[in-house]
Amino acid sequence: MGTWVEHIMGMPVSLRVRGPVAPSTVDEVFAGLRLVDRLFSTYRPDSQISRVNAGTLRLGDCDPLVRHAMGLCEEARERTGGYFDALLPGPDGRPRWDPSGLVKGWAVERAGALLADRGATGFCLNAGGDMVLRSAPGQPPWRVGVEDPAAPDGLLTVLAVRDGAVATSGTARRGAHILDPFTGRPATGPVSVTVVGPSLTWADVYATAAVARGTGADRWLAGLPGYRALVVDRTGTRATDVGGLLPTQNSR
Amino acid sequence: MRRITLALVATVAGVVLLLSYKTSLSGPGTNAGSGQVGAPPGIVRQATPAPSTSDSAAPRPATGGDVTVNGSLQDNGFGPIQVQIQVSGGKIVDVVALAQPADGHSRRINSYALPRLRQEVLDAQSAHIDAVSGATATSEAYVKSLQAAIDAAHLGGH
Numbered sequence: 001m002g003t004w005v006e007h008i009m010g011m012p013v014s015l016r017v018r019g020p021v022a023p024s025t026v027d028e029v030f031a032g033l034r035l036v037d038r039l040f041s042t043y044r045p046d047s048q049i050s051r052v053n054a055g056t057l058r059l060g061d062c063d064p065l066v067r068h069a070m071g072l073c074e075e076a077r078e079r080t081g082g083y084f085d086a087l088l089p090g091p092d093g094r095p096r097w098d099p100s101g102l103v104k105g106w107a108v109e110r111a112g113a114l115l116a117d118r119g120a121t122g123f124c125l126n127a128g129g130d131m132v133l134r135s136a137p138g139q140p141p142w143r144v145g146v147e148d149p150a151a152p153d154g155l156l157t158v159l160a161v162r163d164g165a166v167a168t169s170g171t172a173r174r175g176a177h178i179l180d181p182f183t184g185r186p187a188t189g190p191v192s193v194t195v196v197g198p199s200l201t202w203a204d205v206y207a208t209a210a211v212a213r214g215t216g217a218d219r220w221l222a223g224l225p226g227y228r229a230l231v232v233d234r235t236g237t238r239a240t241d242v243g244g245l246l247p248t249q250n251s252r
Numbered sequence: 253m254r255r256i257t258l259a260l261v262a263t264v265a266g267v268v269l270l271l272s273y274k275t276s277l278s279g280p281g282t283n284a285g286s287g288q289v290g291a292p293p294g295i296v297r298q299a300t301p302a303p304s305t306s307d308s309a310a311p312r313p314a315t316g317g318d319v320t321v322n323g324s325l326q327d328n329g330f331g332p333i334q335v336q337i338q339v340s341g342g343k344i345v346d347v348v349a350l351a352q353p354a355d356g357h358s359r360r361i362n363s364y365a366l367p368r369l370r371q372e373v374l375d376a377q378s379a380h381i382d383a384v385s386g387a388t389a390t391s392e393a394y395v396k397s398l399q400a401a402i403d404a405a406h407l408g409g410h
Contacts, residue, residue: 016382126383133383147386158381168385194385 006030009037009104011128017115018122018139025118029111029125036107039066042098053096069106072201073099079202080209081220085181105130105167105204112200130167132200149192149232156230159245165200169193169207170232180212190217190231196245197227218242 004026005014013033015026039062041047048066051057059070073086090096104127112125112132121136133142141162145155149170159166170192179185193210195203206227210217221229221242228243 014383124383129384129386131383131385142382145381145384147384149386155381155384166383166385170386192386 002026004030006033008033009041009107009127010043013108013125013127015115015126016124017120018136019120021115021120021123022118025115025120028118029115032111032114033107033127036065036103039063040069040099040103042100049097049099053090069099069103070097072106073102076102076202076205076209080205080213082181083209083212084205088179088181089184101208102201102205104128105165106201108132109165109200130165130200130204132165133161133163135162146194146230147192156232159196161196164196164198165203166194166196167200167204167207168195169204169211171211180214190214190233192232193217193221194230194245195221195227196229197224203227 002017002021003014005012007013008030013030015029017026037047038044039048042049042053044050045054048057048062052059052062059067062070070086073084076084077086084101086097086099086102087095088098108125108127108130109132112123112134115123115125116134120134122134122139124131124133124142129147131144133144135141141160144159144161144166146157146159147168148156170190190211193207195207195210197203197206206221206224207229210221210229210231213220218229218231218240221227221231228245229241230245231240231242233240
């Protein structure tokens with residue numbers, strides 16, 4: 001088992017690979033994530049997104065990766081009934097692009113695809129709590145703890161995931177950092193939503209949109225084929241299991 | 253080994269308290285309806301059936317084999333509740349509910365309380381957890397917290 005950790009996009013990114021992996025592949029994974037950070041970071045004045053927002057770069061002239069991601073943002077807005085929106089009013093009221101909510105998951109999913117292309121069959125690539133996981137035949141599933149939003153040093157549950165993606169969005173710890181695009185105010189729905197499914201891009205978008213959506217998030221999540229979810233409500237005392245995510249309690 | 257056994261019995265007691273949090277005035281032992289619910293509390297060796305029926309005051313130290321520990325049977329006002337923990341090689345490998353009320357209110361409580369039980373049991377054994385998903389994970393402080401600890405455990409241990 002090899003483990004690598006780097007700090008990219010403002011968060012720890014850890015890669016664990018079962019079995020051998022070429023050092024050049026590991027370098028490629030982290031280099032790809034750093035490139036996405038350089039292109040998309042809203043904290044870097046020289047990123048392409050910052051320049052688009054400043055009016056010094058046209059979207060059509062951006063790197064193909066940026067144009068592709070912006071297309072995904074539009075698809076995300078449609079898939080979530082507008083609850084995921086990368087175009088939000090800035091402090092001055094002018095609309096600003098902030099695709100961060102999609103780009104992180106998408107970048108990690110791409111990195112996972114690259115690992116698989118290079119022959120890695122069992123790995124866990126975890127970017128600040130959102131992750132892609134793969135297990136080769138015969139390998140045990142990865143054990144993924146779901147953080148307890150009421151006690152962030154504890155876990156709500158532990159999920160066994162062989163292949164797929166796990167993403168959690170919420171309002172814990174950093175305060176309400178997800179905005180309801182319809183009101184512009186911090187979302188007041190579930191405190192934490194964890195989504196498990198085949199794609200990290202969409203698991204992450206769905207988790208974020210569910211928090212923004214608030215009331216009715218459970219029902220909306222239940223209508224997403226292939227994705228399961230754990231929704232913790234505002235009081236932090238009630239968890240709703242959407243689609244049978246939790247381990248069966250009377251058997252194993 | 254003895255320490256872990258004592259600790260997990262304490263955990264069982266704590267979780268039974270948690271499950272009983274919304275207790276109504278009806279006391280424990282009032283099994284809502286059916287007669288044969290639950291199992292004798294205490295350590296259950298898989299080879300030999302449990303001799304212990306005391307409320308786990310002096311549990312026997314585990315010897316590294318497979319051991320099953322039952323919590324005491326409680327009633328939370330909606331029905332009987334009992335949990336059971338499996339220990340293998342000194343590690344807690346599972347937590348299950350032997351009995352739980354079936355109404356919707358209790359199901360919601362349990363969907364929180366039982367995973368929480370698993371948390372209490374498992375978070376002392378972070379080597380069993382490969383990664384953590386959480387909304388707080390994006391904060392800088394998290395580097396020093398759970399994910400870092402788990403990464404470090406794996407770096408050092410494998």
